[in-house]
Structures are given as structure tokens and as C-alpha cells.
Amino acid sequence: MKKLFRLISIIISSLALVLVLSACGSKPLSAQNVVTRAKQTNTITWGVKADTKLFGLMDVKTGQIKGFEVDLAKAITKQILGPKGKAEFVQVTSSTRMPLLENGNIDAIMATMTITPEREKQVDFSRSYFDAGQSLLVKQGSPIKNVKDLNKNGATVLGVVGSNSVQNVAKFAPKAKVLQLSDYAQAMTALKSGQGEALTTDNGILAGMSVENPGYVLVGGNFTKEPYGIAINKHQTEFRKDLNSALTKVEQSGQYNRLLKKWFGNVKGMHYKEMLR
Known part of the structure; x- marks a missing residue:
């Protein structure tokens, strides 16, 4: 009986070890x-x-x-x-x-x-x-007509954290100030409240924002390919x-x-x- 119990214990321990090794070797979801x-x-x-x-x-x-x-x-x-x-x-x-x-x-x-x-x-x-291509959204009647106008008087341009658009602004309008928001809804609210003179991202996104917010228009065409x-x-x-x-x-x-x-x-x-x- 002692030998039988010992054999059972060995089998159980071996199975447990196999399970542990299998778990350690399993791939994460991303892989x-x-x-x-x-x-x-x-x-x-x-x-x-x-x-x-x-x-x-x-x-x-x-x-x-x-x-x-x-x-x-x-x-x-x-x-x-x-x-x-x-x-x-x-x-x-x-x-x-x-x-x-x-x-x-x-x-x-x-x-x-x-x-x-x-x-x-x-x-x-x-x-x-x-x-797509990056463009600008401004309030209708704004003096900003294209990306170069952002350099004048250190205009503030609004963007979204993690978006490639913010980096592009630094290339095309190095004198402009950049204010980054967490999402486009907050960026649009900031534009309406006067925290910036323009909002920048891809033209397709800006087109949707223009439709949703009458009085705000796309200007200057596309200055990048996206x-x-x-x-x-x-x-x-x-x-x-x-x-x-x-x-x-x-x-x-x-x-x-x-x-x-x-x-x-x-x-x-x-x-x-x-x-x-």
C-alpha cells in the first residue's frame, strides 16, 4: 500500500509539473x-x-x-x-x-x-x-487661410494626443504653439472657446467636424499625405x-x-x- 501511495504521489506531482510548464510556455494573446x-x-x-x-x-x-x-x-x-x-x-x-x-x-x-x-x-x-491629407479647421471668417498663417503672431493650433498631426505642425509652422487634447470632442470644444485659432488633423476627420459644427470650415487644402x-x-x-x-x-x-x-x-x-x- 505504501508503494502504491508513493506511486500515486509521483504521478500527481508529475502532472502538476506538466501543467505549470504548459502555463509558463503559453503565448500571450498578442503573440x-x-x-x-x-x-x-x-x-x-x-x-x-x-x-x-x-x-x-x-x-x-x-x-x-x-x-x-x-x-x-x-x-x-x-x-x-x-x-x-x-x-x-x-x-x-x-x-x-x-x-x-x-x-x-x-x-x-x-x-x-x-x-x-x-x-x-x-x-x-x-x-x-x-x-487622407492633413488640413485645418477654423471658425468661418478667420484670418488663417493656410498652414503658413499659423506662424503669424504665434497662433495656437489644437491637436490630439498620440496623433501624427501634431508632429507635422512643427514642420510646417514651427512658430505656432500647440495645445494637445485627449480626443477630438475636447479639441473642438477648445476651438469654440477660443483656446486656439485652428484645429488640425486629417481632412476626413475635419469634414465630419465641420458637418457637425456649422460655422467652422476647412481651409488651405491638404498640406500632407496621410x-x-x-x-x-x-x-x-x-x-x-x-x-x-x-x-x-x-x-x-x-x-x-x-x-x-x-x-x-x-x-x-x-x-x-x-x-x-
């Missing part, structure tokens, strides 16, 4: 194969904006986020997982989207995120799905390939152009026909 997990759950989790009209804005009546990027994410999800594939959405901001991706809380970012060499050191991008890409964690080669393939199929089917027209077709100053694919 797991996204495509494999997505097919198992039939779901892709996207990080999207919820404060950016036309791209991703929370509908307070339904509690759902609606916009161009949300619709495009749904279309891409179904291309990858099939017609029953589900797209889940997590609200992100310019400052939270990267940490959420790195921690594995989301599978991909589609949140007005410009493809830049600096960001490509941290994440991988799909090819561009929206070719291609938006879908950001994913490094080493997700299969996922990146699937995203690019799905985007191509959405474009070829005409669905991309229909979504572009749906969200930007009636926006003044947005020449959406030039962006058709």
Missing part, C-alpha cells in the same frame, strides 16, 4: 496567431474610434458605433471568415489604440491611423484603405495577407465605393469621387 483564433471564435475584434463623425461615432440612441471604418471592418471580416463572420468593436483613442493592440485586447486597429515609418517599427500595416492603414501586431504575416486580400475583394466588388459614397458623398469640400477605387 497568438490571430487568424487561427478568429476562425475558432468566428470573430475579429477591431479597435475603432467612437468620437470621429463619418469614420466612427457612438450613436447614443443605440449604443452602437457607426461610420465608414466600422462598415469597412464588417465587410473585411466577412471576406476573411465568411458571411457569418462577426466583427466586434472596441472603442479606442489615438493614445489608447497601440497599448490595446500590444496587450491583445484587439486584433486590429482601424481608427484613422496614418501609416508612418516610425509606427512601422512597432506594428505592421495593411496597405492603405483611405488616402494614408490610413489597418495596424496589427508584428509577426502576424498570415493575418496581414488576409487583410490585404479581403480589402482588394471589397474594392473589386464595388462595395468600397458604395461605402465611400454613403459616408462622404454629401460632404462639402470632400471630393470623394477622386478617392474611388
Whole structure:
């Protein structure tokens, strides 16, 4: 009996050790194969904006986020997982989207995120799905007509923390002062209250803000090229390939152009026909 108990104890201890080693060796969410997990759950989790009209804005009546990027994410999800594939959405901001991706809380970012060499050191991008350009939003009648006017009298320009737009201002208007807010809603409130003479970000975002806030207009055209890409964690080669393939199929089917027209077709100053694919 003593030998039997000893044998049972050894077996139990061995099993416990195997379980511990397995747990230690398991990959964190961010390092797991996204495509494999997505097919198992039939779901892709996207990080999207919820404060950016036309791209991703929370509908307070339904509690759902609606916009161009949300619709495009749904279309891409179904291309990858099939017609029953589900797209889940997590609200992100310019400052939270990267940490959420790195921690594995989301599978991909589609949140007005410009493809830049600096960001490509941290994440991988799909090819561009929206070719934006940085512009300025000012109160109608403002003396500021273009980015060079920001240099005059040390004008204050408003931006959002974590956005590439703020860095661009330093290049094109080095004498301008910059005030960074946590999101676009706060930045718009700051512009209305006179805390800055202009708000800067990509033209698509500013177009939505202009529609939502009569009396505020885009000026000066685009002074940069800001291609938006879908950001994913490094080493997700299969996922990146699937995203690019799905985007191509959405474009070829005409669905991309229909979504572009749906969200930007009636926006003044947005020449959406030039962006058709």
C-alpha cells in the first residue's frame, strides 16, 4: 500500500509539473496567431474610434458605433471568415489604440491611423484603405487661410494626443504653439472657446467636424499625405495577407465605393469621387 501511495504521489506531482510548464510556455494573446483564433471564435475584434463623425461615432440612441471604418471592418471580416463572420468593436483613442493592440485586447486597429515609418517599427500595416491629407479647421471668417498663417503672431493650433498631426505642425509652422487634447470632442470644444485659432488633423476627420459644427470650415487644402492603414501586431504575416486580400475583394466588388459614397458623398469640400477605387 505504501508503494502504491508513493506511486500515486509521483504521478500527481508529475502532472502538476506538466501543467505549470504548459502555463509558463503559453503565448500571450498578442503573440497568438490571430487568424487561427478568429476562425475558432468566428470573430475579429477591431479597435475603432467612437468620437470621429463619418469614420466612427457612438450613436447614443443605440449604443452602437457607426461610420465608414466600422462598415469597412464588417465587410473585411466577412471576406476573411465568411458571411457569418462577426466583427466586434472596441472603442479606442489615438493614445489608447497601440497599448490595446500590444496587450491583445484587439486584433486590429482601424481608427484613422496614418501609416508612418516610425509606427512601422512597432506594428505592421495593411496597405492603405483611405488616402487622407492633413488640413485645418477654423471658425468661418478667420484670418488663417493656410498652414503658413499659423506662424503669424504665434497662433495656437489644437491637436490630439498620440496623433501624427501634431508632429507635422512643427514642420510646417514651427512658430505656432500647440495645445494637445485627449480626443477630438475636447479639441473642438477648445476651438469654440477660443483656446486656439485652428484645429488640425486629417481632412476626413475635419469634414465630419465641420458637418457637425456649422460655422467652422476647412481651409488651405491638404498640406500632407496621410494614408490610413489597418495596424496589427508584428509577426502576424498570415493575418496581414488576409487583410490585404479581403480589402482588394471589397474594392473589386464595388462595395468600397458604395461605402465611400454613403459616408462622404454629401460632404462639402470632400471630393470623394477622386478617392474611388
